[in-house]
Amino acid sequence: MNREQLMSETLLSISLSAEYAKKSVLRNITFHIERGEILGLVGQSGCGKSTLALAILRLLHLKGGRAVGIIQLNGLDLMSLSERQMRSIRGKEIGLVLQSPLSSLNPVLRIGTQLVEAWDAHRSGSRQECRNALLESLANVSLPAEEEFLRRYPAQLSVGQAQRVLIAMGVLHRPTLLIADEPTSALDVITQAEVLGLFRNLSKQMGVAILYITHDLLSVSTIADRIAVMHKGEIVECREPQAIFTDPQHAYTRNLIAALPSVPGLLPTRERTYHIPVKSHAAGRS
Amino acid sequence: MARALALAFLLVIGSASLLANLLAPATYAEQFRELPNAPPSSRHWLGTDDLGRDRFSRLLYGTRVSLLLAPVAALSSTILAALIGGVAGYLGGRIETAAMWITDLFLSLPWLFLLVAVRALLPLNVSPQVSVIITFGMLGVLGWAGAARVVCATSRSARDSDFILLARASGVKPARLFARHIVPNLTPALFAQFWISIPVFILAEANLGVLGLGVAEPLPSWGSLLRELENYSAIGSQPWLFVPLLLLVAVVSCFQLVLPKAELPA
Numbered sequence: 001m002n003r004e005q006l007m008s009e010t011l012l013s014i015s016l017s018a019e020y021a022k023k024s025v026l027r028n029i030t031f032h033i034e035r036g037e038i039l040g041l042v043g044q045s046g047c048g049k050s051t052l053a054l055a056i057l058r059l060l061h062l063k064g065g066r067a068v069g070i071i072q073l074n075g076l077d078l079m080s081l082s083e084r085q086m087r088s089i090r091g092k093e094i095g096l097v098l099q100s101p102l103s104s105l106n107p108v109l110r111i112g113t114q115l116v117e118a119w120d121a122h123r124s125g126s127r128q129e130c131r132n133a134l135l136e137s138l139a140n141v142s143l144p145a146e147e148e149f150l151r152r153y154p155a156q157l158s159v160g161q162a163q164r165v166l167i168a169m170g171v172l173h174r175p176t177l178l179i180a181d182e183p184t185s186a187l188d189v190i191t192q193a194e195v196l197g198l199f200r201n202l203s204k205q206m207g208v209a210i211l212y213i214t215h216d217l218l219s220v221s222t223i224a225d226r227i228a229v230m231h232k233g234e235i236v237e238c239r240e241p242q243a244i245f246t247d248p249q250h251a252y253t254r255n256l257i258a259a260l261p262s263v264p265g266l267l268p269t270r271e272r273t274y275h276i277p278v279k280s281h282a283a284g285r286s
Numbered sequence: 287m288a289r290a291l292a293l294a295f296l297l298v299i300g301s302a303s304l305l306a307n308l309l310a311p312a313t314y315a316e317q318f319r320e321l322p323n324a325p326p327s328s329r330h331w332l333g334t335d336d337l338g339r340d341r342f343s344r345l346l347y348g349t350r351v352s353l354l355l356a357p358v359a360a361l362s363s364t365i366l367a368a369l370i371g372g373v374a375g376y377l378g379g380r381i382e383t384a385a386m387w388i389t390d391l392f393l394s395l396p397w398l399f400l401l402v403a404v405r406a407l408l409p410l411n412v413s414p415q416v417s418v419i420i421t422f423g424m425l426g427v428l429g430w431a432g433a434a435r436v437v438c439a440t441s442r443s444a445r446d447s448d449f450i451l452l453a454r455a456s457g458v459k460p461a462r463l464f465a466r467h468i469v470p471n472l473t474p475a476l477f478a479q480f481w482i483s484i485p486v487f488i489l490a491e492a493n494l495g496v497l498g499l500g501v502a503e504p505l506p507s508w509g510s511l512l513r514e515l516e517n518y519s520a521i522g523s524q525p526w527l528f529v530p531l532l533l534l535v536a537v538v539s540c541f542q543l544v545l546p547k548a549e550l551p552a
Binding site: 057059062087088089090091092094095096098100103104105106107108109113114117118121122166169 | 447448449450451452453454455456457458459462466467470471473
């Protein structure tokens with residue numbers, strides 16, 4: 001099945017409100033993600049992006065929040081599931097990648113142990129089967145597929161490697177949806193480009209849909225099929241990157257575009273807003 | 287360097303006490319009735335007590351009792367602390383509040399008085415073996431509160447961390463989450479707690495022993511050996527009575543020295 005066929009079907013559809021201690025954070029957010037689609041969710045810090053990620057996984061209560069509404073994954077209403085049923089969805093149908101790679105890995109456990117734990121949560125095959133799956137998952141994210149690597153501790157990884165491990169963990173069970181919450185904001189620009197390319201490839205290879213949450217409109221435009229702009233707990237605009245840049249509808253979107261950094265004297269501001277950057281080396285990686 | 291020396295000293299003392307059967311010239315209960323209160327001699331290195339028992343032998347056996355049982359008591363109190371503090375911190379909410387309330391209560395009790403009271407409630411005329419179990423069991427059961435607090439705080443911060451959030455998002459079951467992801471983060475704190483409890487329990491047993499509430503006669507322990515120092519009139523002329531005290535102080539300070547500073551809970 002190629003990507004276009006995959007994208008003909010709705011995977012996730014959401015209509016959601018959320019609050020922390022009576023303070024409303026998400027106000028009736030409504031959007032959908034097609035199968036295999038990359039949806040970029042852009043907004044500034046504190047607009048409720050991470051809340052949304054946790055709400056989809058129904059983990060918002062851990063941060064003291066509460067969500068009401070509808071979350072449908074493959075026609076299944078996640079809000080109606082028991083905690084036990086929800087656990088079988090987490091990690092298996094929906095993967096998660098968090099913002100800070102080093103704090104997302106348990107500092108006292110080896111990489112291999114943490115991956116095995118994620119594997120064992122949903123599979124009970126032989127040790128050998130598990131090993132093979134882990135090594136394959138490392139190869140998928142361009143990490144050395146070696147036993148030695150699995151024996152390392154998080155402190156022995158670079159930030160970029162740690163983020164790749166987390167991505168490998170996120171797609172270990174080949175979920176249908178991967179939620180990436182600011183996965184590149186802790187990375188330097190070059191690693192950022194590599195990780196972006198990685199997401200694009202994973203989406204192509206596995207057909208996994210990605211909800212890519214970020215504050216970086218420019219970088220997500222290089223991989224997203226559509227971009228949803230979020231402002232003060234609402235989605236104000238949701239269209240293709242091209243349309244967002246050429247014809248921004250909402251005042252906030254126009255502000256976002258105007259705020260993009262520019263190199264003085266290199267590109268006139270007006271032209272730059274019509275330019276959609278596509279990083280060639282990111283596209284070329286396989 | 288100091289650490290290595292301290293460790294070597296503890297090992298020497300520990301193995302000497304374990305080999306008490308071989309090294310001691312007499313058993314701890316054997317009486318040399320013709321020689322009560324004898325000064326040190328080639329036959330009785332530390333003299334004999336008022337019942338004519340060889341003091342050096344009693345010191346070896348007493349060291350064994352204290353050095354073997356204090357770690358056991360420390361282990362049981364650490365396990366209790368791990369369960370109470372660890373689970374409370376992991377679950378949070380009302381359970382944590384309740385557990386910490388109980389812990390605070392435990393910490394605000396007058397310790398020595400509590401030990402004396404609990405010991406007094408228990409039968410006083412028991413066999414020496416049972417008295418050992420009672421004494422150290424009591425220390426183990428009563429000593430968890432301080433450690434539980436530290437463990438609870440560590441457990442809570444692990445629970446709120448990103449890596450636990452991610453493990454939850456990977457579908458890991460709660461019990462497994464605790465055992466496999468939280469407990470490894472508690473081990474440094476638990477180990478430090480275990481190690482600092484040992485000298486505390488050695489001292490607590492000695493204190494109880496001085497009050498006559500520790501290990502029962504004829505079985506020696508550091509506590510019962512120190513009781514001889516109650517004889518104020520004698521200690522001036524019999525300085526060798528201080529040997530058990532010196533050994534106790536040396537061993538306790540060595541335990542403090544061996545613990546790496548980095549593993550002390552903040």
